[in-house]
Amino acid sequence: MSPTILTALNLHKAYGPIQAVRGVDLHIQRGEIFGLLGPNGAGKTTLLHMLTGLIPPDQGEILFNGHLFTPEAMSLKATIGLVPQELALYPTLSAWDNLIFFGRIYGLRGRTLRHRVEAVLDLVSLRDRARDPIQTYSGGMKRRINIAAGLLHQPDILFLDEPTVGVDPQSRNAIFEAVEALNREGLTILYTTHYMEEAQRLCHRVAIMDEGRIIALDTPRRLIQEMGEGFIRVGVPADQQQAFVQHITPLMGVHDVIRQDGHLLVRLQEPLRTLPAIFQIATTHRIPITTLQILEPDLETVFLQLTGKALRE
Amino acid sequence: MNLAASIAQIWALTQKDLKILLRDRTGMIVLFAMPIMFILVMSVALQGMFDVGSADHPVKLLVVNLDQGALYLNQEEMHLGQAIVDALDGFDGLDIVTEIDGQPLTRERAEALIADGTYAMALVLPPDLTQQVIDAVSGSAPPAPITVTFITDPGASSQLTAPVLAASAATMNRTVAYAQAPYRIRLALEHAAAELPPEQRAWVAPIAKALIAELTTTYNLGDIGGESEIRIETETPASFQVEQLPTAVEQNVPGYAIFGVFFIVGVLASSILNEKETGTFRRLMAAPLPRSVLLLGKLLPYYLVNVIQVALMFAIGRLIFGMNLGHSPAAWLMITLATAATATGLGLLVAALGKTESQISGIATLLALTLAAIGGMMVPTFAMPPFMQQLAKISPHYWALQGYQDVIVRGLGWQAVLPETGVLLAFAVTFYAFAVWKFRFE
Ligand SMILES: Nc1ncnc2c1ncn2[C@@H]1O[C@H](COP(=O)(O)OP(=O)(O)OP(=O)(O)O)[C@@H](O)[C@H]1O
């Protein structure tokens, strides 16, 4: 078996004038948790929909285990699991009825079907509530059933589209544990999120997506080491910001200055060495520094570095 | 994907939607409770009103015949008023009353009887009716409409009076046309004779006389004023066969069953929109489930619900009102299956065109109510003016009701409902073709 389970080559998708995905290449390895991280509108869901055959790409190809994937390739579809971003469940039916239904669509029946339903209910710890209608569940419980429904047919690869949106901490943990348990059993997972701490905790590799493109791809640790360090956040009165930026930009060791939420984000080669010079300039030009914070390096600062934007506004 | 797997998927989809529908209170009310309520209320409320024409419940019509007759052609006396009375009397469903307590009716008496509710309507034939007809044809008076008065209780339902009015008008026109025929023939011959050379004109008069004499004897025209031996009845067009109109139950049971069936349009369309919006369609499309199978599985449950609706409504008609079901289950089934196909097709079309829940429920309710009203579910078409009777044909409801009434009112078999089934299937195919063309799963 090839170590690459999913290959995407030069995928493009436009909705009218909106270029949602513009030239994405991916190679997902069997057994990994692969994170797709990006802000709202980055094109994560659109990419996932192409990878799961919901929409055809305008350009490019998708291969599962080396086989060309098309929306008509039913046998390949049986090997993938999708957990949509929405709560794709029937709210008036019980969790049990929902899962039995989706299982039947995948061709399961009889005792096998019942065992699978029980197994996925156990996985998300909701077996005791299984007979209640979905509409009586909390947001987090609905999310867990949403995930369970994508696992009934024991797929080789699972696509999770923002599985923790609107979820309480308890459910969030249950979801993380379920994802990790599934991965330990060998399931390949493609995990979409705009919470960088999730990607950092769960994913073996992360692709950072913005405006339809993958702009960085590596293990979280390497991304952070290479691009996440050295940010400070400086508070300066609004009318003096421009002057301040002009004075510090030529300084040795100052890479970038980004304005964000009325603050200035400055990336420095070595913060401890450059900070005194910055204070010096502020004093000389009588610019008061109201706040100063050294940011802990993480995927958020990596994203800042790459795009000059925050992941979440 | 093999066929067995597809069938299993369609069945899973069907059971799922039936389960959801069973829990959907609004849907169940609209599809079942509302039509049943209408059938019960309307059938009880309108009892008797529709029994126009059944031999058991003839409609009573007062006729005040003031016509004094006149001399015509061969100087014979003619009484068109009496001829009309006799012709009307020939209708099975009409009971003509010209005398009360042995006294011929007067207009005042008739009005009093209607006012106190003893009778619902009266026809008043004017004293110079025959004279007016003769004058009109001989040209001795300027042409003017001949006025016959129809008096009704203003509270009487038009469902009751309209067919009687229609039957009276048709009968009078026919009687008058027959009476005028010989005169017109003579005028035509005299006109032709005027063109001939003078020496030949003399020959025409005896020929004309013989021809008219022959016509009047053969067609009994000379007898119009005499015995009631008029052949008009046998020539009555089918639409005036009053005895074949439905009773209140025979109108309301199929009428409101069809009415209810088309409420599936809104239920089906919003269910499809729901699946798009909640993302369940997306989940299903990621599964090894061909889109055609998904669509079939989405339609079948609603189609089945339609068949159950009709069966239930007819069962109520039979069990509660003792409604006659006719002799042809095959014909009933043909109409039912074709009607359900039309309704689900329209539902899919609305789903394909509507973008939001409020759009869909607006369009669906508007269609369900307008098509039902136009098609004669609420007010039967026979009580509508001719223009509306034509308009009714654009509504699939109309064809469905005609089909059911062929079966239960007229006792016909499957061959007789082929035209209605055909029209309904044509509606269905059109709806489906257009819907599938416009439909998006996203
Ligand atoms: N069906 C659609 N029709 C038109 N535009 C669309 C459609 N789906 C997505 N888009 C647009 O494509 C772009 C990418 O959207 P997409 O949903 O893929 O982003 P995302 O990364 O999943 O965002 P989020 O984090 O908010 O889920 C956005 O600009 C969006 O407005």
Ligand SMILES: [Mg+2]
């Ligand atoms: Mg998304």
